[in-house]
Amino acid sequence: MLSETILRSLSGLQFVQPHRRPGTTIGERRSPRRGRSVEFADYRDYTPGDDPRRVDWNIYARLERPYIKLYEDEQDLAVHVLVDASPSMQWRNDTAQTSAKWERAAQLAIAMCYIALSSGDRLIIETSTRDRFGPRRGVAATSGVIEFLERATLNIDPDYPPVNNLSLPLNTWWKRYALDARPGLCIIISDFLDADGYTEGLNALGSSRLDINVLHTLSADELDPEFAGDLRLRDIETSAMQDVSLDDAALNQYRQRLNRWTGEIAESCRRRGGKYHLTDTGDPVEKVVLRDLRREGWIN
C-alpha cells in the first residue's frame, strides 16, 4: 500500500500536539500532570504526607519554609486515526478498477499510523465499520496496521456499487467513539459525504478532549467532474436518484457549491482548534505528508 521508501522517510517525524493531554503510560510527550521527569516545572507548599525526598532543601535553608519541587510529567500521546470506510469512500470512476479514494485514504492512514508509532505515541485506528486496531505502541505495530487496513479493504463489499452498507453514519460513529476515547490527537480521514452531516460527531469528539485534525479525502473526479449531458445521478450510499442536465453552467455551480462546503468543514475544524487539509487523489502521497502537512504544522 505504501512503499518502504516513503515509510522510511517518515521516521523521525512526530505529530504536533496542540494541547497537553494526559497519557496512560510514561512516554515522550509532556503531560498536563506533574511527574517524575528531570524537567523542573514549579514549586508548591509542603503539606503533611508529601514525600520528604521531594522537599527542596536549598529553598528550605534560605527561606526556612518547606517547598515541594514539582517536575514535568512525560507521558505518551494517544493518536486516534479514524478512517471512513463508507461506500462513498469506495466510489470510483467508471473506468477505474479500484477506488482511488479508498486507496488514498488507506495510504494516508498507514502514513499517519507510522508517524504515530515511530514517535512512540499510543495508536488506535478504527474504521467506520467500527473495526479497531490498537492501542499499540512501537514501530513493530506497523505491520499490524497494514494488515488491518488490508483486511478492511477485503472486507469492503465485493459488489460495486456496494450493496451492504455496514458503515455507520459519521455522527453516530464519532459520538460512540468519543464515549470511551482517551484524550489525544484524533486524525479523521474521510470524505465527509454524509447526508446526516458531521457537526454533532465533531462536537462529541471535541468534548472528549480530542484534538481534531481532518484529512479531507476527495477524488479528482469529485473535485472536477467530467460528466455531461442529461444524467440520472445515483447516490452510492442511499441509492437516491437525482436528475441533472449538465452543461458548463451547471458544472460551475457544482464547483462553487463544493468550495463552499469544504470551506464549512475547514471552518468547523478551526473553531475547535483543529487542522484541516483537503487532499486530492491526484497528488502523490509523499507530497501530501512530507510537504503539505509539515508546512501546515501537522507534523515536525
Place this chain on the structure above:
Amino acid sequence: MSVLNPIALLFALLAIPIILLYLLRLQRREQTVSSTLLWQQVVLDREANTLWQRLRRNLLLVLQLLTLAFLVFALIRPYLNMPATLSGQLIVLLDGSASMQATDVSPSRFEAAKVQVRRLIDELGPNNEMTIVLVDGSPHALTGSTNSKSELNAALDAALPSLTPANWSAAIALAAATGGGDANTSATTVVVSDGANADDLRLITGNARYIPIGSSGENVAISTLSLRRTTRGMAAFVRVTNTGSSAERVLASLRADGVLLDARTLDVPAGQSTGWTVNGFDPQLTAVHATIDRATNNKLPLDDVAYAVNTNNATRRALLLTRGNRFLEQALSVLPNLQVTRAITPPVAGDLKPYDLYVLDGISMTLPPRANVMFIGAQSVFTTSGIFSNTAFVRAEPHPVLQSANFRNVNAVDVSRVNVPSWLKPVVESQGGPLLFAGEQTGENARFGRVVLIPFELRRSDLPLQIAFPILIVNSVEWLSPPQGLSIPTNVKPGEVVPLPQGTIVQLPSGNRVAVDQRGFALTNEVGVYRVQVNDTTSAFAVNFAHAAESQITPNPQLAVGGSAPVSEVKPQFSQREVWSWLALLALVLLVIEWWIYQRGVPVLQRQRRSS
C-alpha cells in the same frame, strides 16, 4: 374537402415509434456518484429551467408529430372542390394573329393571353386534360391532350405570335377534330383572343367560353406603300390609315436604302386614311420603306413600317400593231416600265432588235423566234374552223393572266373557233368554245415564247368595258414579259410562299442568306426587303405586314362564341384541386424549425444561465 387515398392514414401509426423513440431518448443515462449531496443545490437552482426544458423537449415532440401529421395528410391526397367553370377536356384556342401583338395591355395582348391560359392550366384538375391550339395563319396544336401542367406551360412559353391573320375556321375544325365537336363529352372550347377579326366563332360546337384580351383599338397603320415610275422619275405613294376613334397626327417618313427621302406630318382623322405622294426621286433606287411615328395612340407597332421594291428598273419594249383601239392603247400606255411602239403596218423585218412583247390586234406580221405574243382577234397564224357567239361562261382555268380577272360576264360575237397547237391551252371556256388561250412553247425549235390568244375582236365584245379588261392586260403583259426574266411577286404577305426556283439564294432582311429548296421560299415571316439572286440577276421582293383587317385591332369583349352558350351562362362545375404539395411544404418547414430548435436549444439555455 375529400380525400383520394384514405388508406394512407395508416401511416399515422408511425406516430407510435416516434413517441417510443422519444421516450427512449428521454431516458437519462445513469451515473453513480459518491453522493448526491453536492448536486442537490445545483438541481434546486436549475428547477426554474426544468419547465422550459420539458417544454423544449415537448416542443420537439409536438413538432415531429405535427410534421408526421402533415405528411400523412399529404399522403391521403386531400382535395378541395373548387368552383370552376372549366373541367373535363379543355381546348384552348390561343389567338396568335398579328393584332395580338398590340401593346394596349402590357407587355402585349399575346403575353396577356398567355397569362390567362396559364391561369387555366393552374386550375386544371387532376382528371382534366387540356389542348392548346395556337391560332395563326395555319393553326396547330402546341400540345396533345395532356394533364401535365409542366408540358402545357413549356409549350405555352414557346408559343410566339405571328404576322398573319388568324385562320379561325381551320382552328375550329382542328378543335372539333381534337374532341370539342362531340357534344356528349365535357370538352370545353376556350377562345383566348382580342376578338378582332374573329366573327365566325359561332361555329364552335359544344361548350364554349371566350376570354377577351385587349382594351384599346387605337392604331395608326401604313395601309399602302406603292412605287411607280412617272415622267418625273419615281413616285411613292403612302397611305396612312387611322383605325382608332380619335384623330391622330403622325410623322411619316420615307427612306430609300437607309437614306431619308422625305418626311411629313400627316393628320389622319379617326377611321379615315390620308395619302401622301413623294415624287421625283432616283429611279435607280432598289427599295424604299416608310415609317410612321410620334402617334399619341398607336397600339400596334407592326404596321408602322412598310416596304416596297423597285422591280421595274428595266423598261420593256412592246410593239402594238393595231388599226386603232383606244381601250387597248390606253390600257397599255399606263403600264409602268413598258415602252409601247404603236404601228399600223408591221415593221420591216430585221431593221430593229426584237421587242419584248408583241400585241397583234388583228394584224399579222412575221415574228422573230421565241417571240412573246398577245393575239387579239382572228390571225393568219392559226387556222380557224368557224365562229360562234354563244359565250355563256362555263369555266376558267387558274392561270396568272386571269388573276383577279372575272370573265363570267364577258360577251362577244363572232368568236373564232381557232385550231390551236397543243401547248396553247384554253383558259376560259364558254358554251360555244374557248374565249381565251394561253400557253408557252418549249423546245429547241420553238417558234413562239409565251402566247396569249383572245379569239375575238375587242370591238365586237363588251370585254373592254369591264373591269376584267385592264386586269387581263396587266396580267398578260406581266406574264408575257416577266421583268428581269424572273417571275416573282413584288409584294408578299408574311407567311406566304414565294415560288422561287430551287437553288436561288435569298438574303433575308436580317442579312442571313438562305438557299431555296424545291418547295419554294417560305421563310417570309420577317417584314422587310428580301433580295433574290438567281443566274446573275438580282431582284427583290418586300414582305409587308400591311393588312387592313389586322390593323383593325379594336378588341371585341362581347364576342359570341359557340352555338348557344354565352359566357355568363356556363353552368358552374367543380374541379378537384389537390393540396398535398402545400401540406408537404408545411411539413418540410416544420422539420426545418424542429431541427433549428434542436440545434439552438442548449446554447440558449447557457446564455440564460450566464445572464442570470
